[in-house]
Amino acid sequence: MAVIKKKSAIKKSPKHLLGIQNLSILEAKKILSEAKFFIKLNRSKSKKLNVLRGKTQINLFFEPSTRTQSSFDLAGKRLGADVMTMNMGNSALKKGETLIDTAMTLNAMHPDLIVIRHQDSGAPNLLSQKVNCAVINAGDGRREHPTQALLDALTIINRKGKIEGLKIAICGDILHSRVARSNIYLMNMLGAEVNVIAPKTLMPSSIERLGVKAFTDMRKGLDGCDIVMMLRLQNERMQGSFLPSKREYYEYFGLTPEKLKYASKDALIMHPGPMNRGVEIDTKLADDINVSLIKEQVELGVAVRMACLKMYCK
């Protein structure tokens, strides 16, 4: 009799989280549903689990970061992993070591997870080819920031119940933003309609090919939107003249109560942080707990990262 091989019901989990582009809808939904459990845990008195006990997580940050780094740090610790954070800004690279060599060195220490942030697009992909453990992208160049998009999705689901059918505006420096790119892929994947709003010089060419509608008039772009995601004006990535002034940018692309009226009545505001108050967003609006989800995003960030760490750790 022929032996019939049973297909395993549980799919082997994918090896790395390099970007939303490489993620299937099932994987995305699995992370999100897992994260919901961690939201409750994080709000409870005893926050510590031991699912990652004995595992080693290395946070490799080549670019300065406050919230992403602390969020991954905390997420790993709450799951019981041994977490080591390395700020690479001023160490090995300055001595001339290449990313590959750094990867090899760390790999020799047998980590189970490497969380990497790097200023070059594709650096996590390169790293993932050279190490034996799972690699999680915590932001690479202007390419992707998958955990940010996932936490944004979780925040929206938490408030609105779903993403399918929502209209989402992403506004600001689209050109330099990895958050925008990851969110475009994820929101599209989960069934939302996405508008991007930016001045011409900060709008990438052929952005429509990613499945969005592009607007340079903020009022038109916000029309009927349920979620307004504001992006930070990334001064550090801007070489040359993209804009006449911050003042002019605020006039046309800063989110004010007046412009918000063009969005849907119960529209909510998000921002990946850190904010430039008075440049891309009115300071009072940012703090208005009735419309602003900014603090919630930070809170849920930890839950999403816990879900990712658990899912990708072998």
Add this chain to the structure above:
Amino acid sequence: MKEKIFINARIIDPSQKMDEKGSVIIDANGKIKSIGSNVKNSEASPSAEIIDLKNNIIIPGLVDMKAFVGEPGYEYKENFRTLSEAALAGGVTSIVTMPNTKPIIDNVSMVDFIIRRGRDKAVVNLFPCGALTKQMEGSLMTEFGLLSAKGIVGFSDVKTTVQNTETMARIMDYASDIGVLIMQHAEDYELSKNGCINEGEISNRLGLEGISNLAEKIIIERDLTLLSKYPCRYHINQISSRESLDVIKKNKINGKKFSAGVSINNLSLNENDIGDFKTFLKLSPPLRLEDDRVALVEGIKEGLIDVIVSDHVPEDEESKRLPFAQAATGAIGIETLLPLALELYHNESLSLNKIIETLTINPAKILKINKGTLKKGSDADICVFNLDSPWVVKAEKLKSKSKNTAIENRNLQGKILMTFLNGELVFNQQ
């Protein structure tokens, strides 16, 4: 040297508009004695060596107008010996070498060095190109006259462009008087800086800064405008987009005299091939859309593009195993130049004659060198190839010192069998 006679050959020599079955006789001095369908075996001396080509194709040895040899300064990437081995295995017998070595070839003593070193180490005809400006900084022109007298065939800053219009005007003005060849890399620096691939959907998805095709077009338009006033021998090293081709077409229709080249990579690959950050496909000019590739092939067919080059840029692994933005630009290609070009024949994009023309007589004419032809009396630099035999590109089997091929694992059809330099067998597949 004994005389040689090739029999049962299909001879393709665009310089004589020849595509016929026949024989070729090489005399004892390594020159073509007679060629064509009318050649009788009795014309060769009785002691001549008879080589039966069994209907394989015989063409003039290829002239590659753009290749980088690592000497001096980058011997770990390529040297004269490895470059000539790779070239001969690809049927290339004449190479124009680029001056962006370390130190840069921008003075007479450097030319002396490279010519002497090449003569000692290389088994191929070398035609060195000199820097267009001192230290390739784009501000002061090099000694065109003195360098030409020493054997420099053309002037180029290779990867950079003279950005200052006044400087470029003076260079062209001066060059027009003494008749030297200017080989321009067309790229507006301000538009392309930091860019590493074509600007568009792929650059967006990969999060890489793009290079707009306008960066190329603007420089070509500027230079061709200057050319009206300063009619020098002007050649655009490589074009990459339909936009540039339109400018070239417009100017050629108006009767302007200049020439243009294209890299075999831009004819055979497009930006989609970059996939998941394949740094071996980081090239300059960058790979662009399929539409651009098709336009470039059309451009060759219409005679708007004169030359196909390998744009052979050997890079060691360390320079390529980096995040894409940091990785070195360029790919090797001299050994696969003809086989990859033959792909355009096999997929019915170009005629065989046209392909051979752009690889032999056209570059020779632009450079004003006596190569790329099998006319009676010329040097017997010869490539013999089989048009149909299939093979797979494997980097480790290529002869170049660096292994950064852009077409690893590509199935090609057409194989170089033998290469002769001045009548001597210098490469044999068997």
